[in-house]
Amino acid sequence: MYGAPRIHVDLREIDGVRVGRKRVARLMRAAGLAGVSRRKGCRTTVSDRQVAAASDLVQRQFTTAEPNRVWTADITYVPTWQGFVYLAVVLDVFSRRIVGWAMADHMRTELVTDALAMAIHQRRPDAGVIHHSDRGSSPSRRGLDR
Structure with a gap:
């Protein structure tokens, strides 16, 4: 369910972990991970x-x-x-x-x-x-x- 922005926020709350939102997005893309949207089309x-x-x-x-x-x-x-x-x-x-x-x-x-x-x-x-x-x-x- 989590996308890069939410994962970035969670990682920032962990002591000693410093990572940028764009890096999280790039690593997720490389791993084939994406957030899930509940919005109906x-x-x-x-x-x-x-x-x-x-x-x-x-x-x-x-x-x-x-x-x-x-x-x-x-x-x-x-x-x-x-x-x-x-x-x-x-x-x-x-x-x-x-x-x-x-x-x-x-x-x-x-x-x-x-x-x-x-x-x-x-x-x-x-x-x-x-x-x-x-x-x-x-x-x-x-x-x-x-």
């Missing part, structure tokens, strides 16, 4: 293999010469004491700045469309902007718990 994207993927207009080239040409989007989650909060962001590839975002306690369509609407309202791009997101859909929380 959350899957936010499940690809539907039966649906044809949209064409990749970006072709994995995440650079552009000017703003408002390519926007990328994604959803992540933030664990809180009350449960998960989901965050959708839209990022301008040129400046690497978040141009739109939305938070909610669900992963329904309006979470993503609210983030995109904020980006459009903030930046007012022309019709040539490419909005790129990962392939997949987000399952319900109930489906994740099974």
